[in-house]
Amino acid sequence: MSHVKLVESPPNMLADYKGETIDFICEDCEILKRIKPAALMEEHGNLSMPSLPALVAKSLGCKRTESTVYNRCKMHYHFSPDEWAKRMGYVNPQEHRKDALLFSDLREWHRLYAHCSCGRKSEIDAVKLKKALGEDAPVSGASSVLRCRKCGLKGLANIVVTSLARG
Template identity: 40%
Template sequence: MKSSTLSDYRGQKIKVICEDCDILKTFEGDALFNDHGDADMPGLLGDLCKTLGCNRSKEGFYNRCSLVYYFTHEEWMAKSGMVSREAYEIALGKRLADLQEWDVLHGRCRCGRRGPLNKSSLARRYGPNARLKELESKLLCKECKKYDSVIDISSLPR
């Protein structure tokens, strides 16, 4: 398996975390590429460790630096090819009538805006048999004015 390099992360943010040193830092992929060239990602951690001022080494066995790349839960799921239960049910064609009373809908636009959706008014407007996947293309974002939203399902807290 080919190791990833910095050229794979150009234009993206690269996050690192060290729980021993209480470090959570974000780097720009383009800036790192300009500074370090097309370095391999595992080897780059040693250089980033020195950049952040860690006095531990990435080599050796004892008192070793524990700096690693940081991924949010959503990023980790996307990289591993997993989807959430809600996304799976929406992809299967879950309808408004299939939702339980404790299910809460939120619309999430690609621009980052997120807001609650009223299930009863969606059912009145589009009918109870409307599929959630079809409704995604009918949601207009109030901020960017695009029809590019995703519906998330969550449960009310107990």
């Protein structure tokens, strides 16, 4: 009989993280850092997620990580306002607003534009997004799949719907 014991990975580890990047912020030091999980794994190994902000702050040269009482390091994870509201329970992600514009509401004279926070604005193909997300998806949800070609940010674009001028 084999005496093999299955060992489960502790919860909330870096290797379990499924996102594209991990964002850190420290308002006191004015640091906003976006790091890929693979780079963190290479530098620090498979650590628990709660221990990462302090290690990232220390690697960025923060002297406050050495203090345990006064003037402590306040580096923490950064989330978009929508993600923060979902995590805090203010927004139910399953619940759609009743007045939300759906892809099924769009007509051939409507045009969609993505406005990124970096200043880039571009027209986006409503037909492709409708096929990818579905007719009953809200148009505002398209920002979650769009990535800016200028700055590389994903999920933060504002979607603007316009109509062609009557001719």
